[in-house]
Amino acid sequence: MKPQLQVGLIGYGFAGRTFHAPVITSVPGLRLRKVVERRSEHSKERYPWVEVVKSAEALYADPEIDLIIVTTPSTHHVEFVRNALNAGKHVVVEKPFTATTAEADELIQLAKEKNKMLSVFHNRRWDGDFMTIKELLQKNLLGRIKECEFQWNRFNPIVSGNNWREQAGTGTGVFYDLGVHFLDQAVCLFGTPDTITAKIESQRENSVAHDYFDVTLGYEGNLQVRLKSSPFVRIESPRYILHGENGSFIKFGVDPQERALINGQSPATSNHWGKEAEELWGDIYTSLGQLTVKGKIETLPGAYQAYYQNVYEHIMEGAELEVKPEEARMNIQLIERALQSNQEGRTLFVHDKNALKGRV
Known part of the structure; x- marks a missing residue:
């Protein structure tokens, strides 16, 4: 057996219950040992071996806990991460x-x-559609990319008020929640942008947090990457649109891993984890030399477990960390610049544009 890393999980809400616990327990070498639940013991229903504790301090004080996962609302991340690091623990934060x-x-x-x-849990790097796009660009199947559009639309016209993401304050709203995924993906593909132009609004009645964004990242060579999300889209819209000098790629649908996790599945219990139905494969229209190619590209299987596998290998074997905190920090800087662009109604330069290079 592999040496075990003992894991403590702070929070068993939607993120902890859906995205973290089932993925952690599917990775050999990670043992979920303690879960912080202040008002319940729901985690024991699925993971009967865990110890439920009522405070994060119980994790900090346990010398056997090696790794702490923070899944609290983003407005509370600093406190929990700071305390975990000061307690001498490795940390993953939502x-x-x-x-x-x-x-x-x-x-x-x-x-x-x-x-x-x-490290920060940017699991959407392991969405199958994004992994497929990354491979398309690595193989240069579309030529030099000139225009991209990433859309995360939904039909949710009524504010519930019960979700922390819909509350007022710094760190809430759809741009922090969903937009940060798109920013992370764009930087992974193309590097840090030169400019940013943003429209970030609260469009729904009684909304106190932003629920809409339309952000354009500008790059050298006239590349424009547009990131959009609206709560008023009732019809299906493309998730990804890429246009290059040789061709185009359009992808509908969303990665199936989240729905599978919500339904109680995990990478450990599925033989076809992350595999997308053929009818959702993306459409490609491109040229290869003198040949014109038009058809479907099979979506690569998504693999959220690869994030935690890398965390284990980094801590135990010295592998390079896939999601570095400096990369996640760049995403927050881009959010701040976008909010400033929206407030001032103008395009802004991103001053640290050379701090990170694209991976493709």
Whole structure:
């Protein structure tokens, strides 16, 4: 058997219950040992071996806990991550990393001082559709990309008021919640943009947090990457649109992993984990030399478990960390610049444009 990393989970709400616990328990070498639940013991229904504790301090004080997962609302991330690092634990924190770059800088510096791993759960890098797009660009099947559009639309016209994401304050709203995924994907594909132009609004009646965004990232070579989300889209719209000098790729549908996790499945219990139905495969129209190619591209299987597998291999075997805190910090900087662009009604330069390079 592999050496075990003992894991403590702070929070068993939607994120902890759906995205973290089932994925953690599917990775050999990670053992979910303690879960912080202040008012219930729901985690024991699915993971009867775990110990439920009522406070995060019980994880900090346990010398056998190696890795702490923080799944609290983003407005509380700083406190929990800071305390976990100070307790000498490795830390994974749910996205968005923090509400501000100043908070991100503090936590990155603290992790370095404590010589502990700090990573942010940007699981959407392991969405099958995004992995497929990454492969398309690596193989240069579309030529030089000139225009992209990423859309995360939904039909949710009524504010519930019960979700922390819909509350007022820094770190809430759809741009922090969903937009940060698109920013992370865009930076992974193309590097840090040169400019940013944003329209970020609260469009629904009685909304106190932003629920709509239309953000354009500008790059050298006239590449424009547009990121959009609206709560008033009732018909299906493309998730990804890419146009290059040689051709185009259009992809509908969403990665099946989230729905599978909500339905109680996990990578450990499915033989076809992350595999998308053929009718959702993306459409490609491109040229290869003198040949014209038009058809479907099979979507690569998604693999959220790969994130936690990498975390294990980084801590135990010294593998390179896939999601570095500095990358997550860049996403927060881009959010701040987008909010400033929206407020000032103008395009802004991204001053740290060379801080991170695209991976494709």
